[in-house]
Structures are given as C-alpha cells and as structure tokens.
Amino acid sequence: MSLTSMLALGKDLDRQAVTDGSTSLSRQELFGAASDLATRLQSMVNSTARVGVRTPLGVQGLVDVLGCLLSTRSTALLPTDGLGSEQPQEIARSVRCQAVVTNGKLEGVSLTNGDVDRYTTHGLGPQDSPERLVLFTSGTASQPKGVRLSEANLLTHL
Numbered sequence: 001m002s003l004t005s006m007l008a009l010g011k012d013l014d015r016q017a018v019t020d021g022s023t024s025l026s027r028q029e030l031f032g033a034a035s036d037l038a039t040r041l042q043s044m045v046n047s048t049a050r051v052g053v054r055t056p057l058g059v060q061g062l063v064d065v066l067g068c069l070l071s072t073r074s075t076a077l078l079p080t081d082g083l084g085s086e087q088p089q090e091i092a093r094s095v096r097c098q099a100v101v102t103n104g105k106l107e108g109v110s111l112t113n114g115d116v117d118r119y120t121t122h123g124l125g126p127q128d129s130p131e132r133l134v135l136f137t138s139g140t141a142s143q144p145k146g147v148r149l150s151e152a153n154l155l156t157h158l
Contacts, residue, residue: 037067
C-alpha cells in the first residue's frame, strides 16, 4: 500500500474530514487542496529535494503536510514557534529544503551547490528505504535535529 492509495477518497466525499473550530473541509475539499499543493510542489521542487513545512496546527497545517506528502517529495516538519524572522530560512537552508510551505504559500530557499549534492539520499545506501518525512525540532543550542522516516515507517504510523 502506498501513501496515495491510503489517502484515496473512497466513499462519502462530502463527509467532514477535518475542522479546527473556525474552518472545516470535506474529504473532497481536503484532498483537492492537498492535491493542488502537491502539483505546485512537483513543478517547483527537485524530486530528490526536501520541502519544509512551517504551518501551525489546524486545517491549513493538515492541507500543507498532506500536499507535501502527496507530492512524493521528502517532507521536513520544521519548528513553528519561538523563532525570529530570519531563523526559519536559516533552519530550512541548514536542513537542505529547496522550498518551504507556510500557510499554503511556497517560498524557495537558496541553496549552495554543496547543499544540492546532499539532498534526501545523503547517508543512505542502496538497500535503505528512501526518506519520506523528517521530523525536526529546534534542537539544543538552536541546531536542528531531525529523525528520518521512510514511507513504510510513515504508513505504519498512519
């Protein structure tokens, strides 16, 4: 089973999928919004690159995470609080994200040539599952710390 097939619409398209008190989306609206974001990411982000997500919890946060996952790009969940205005870009750059999604908006991240060579396959052998999701915290001493999850890991936890 793939992530896309697990998230397939199936029946009850008009059934409420998510709400955060002020906003709600049906299953069809959620999947549609996430699919639109996935399409934009596929056209903007290299297939071996990472996409960072900095959207706080809520309906838009779920749309952004699902869109990134549906894009088949590795997704890095970045810290959303306690950061100054320059820190989000610095963190995204240090964890080698080619783009960051914040509240449905895409912003490119400028990477050096050395960074481009160290995308999601860095440190993985041919026998290893490809990276699908990386959970990041701000870490100690403001250095990002991340844990890589494969698609198999991700599906097991969903």
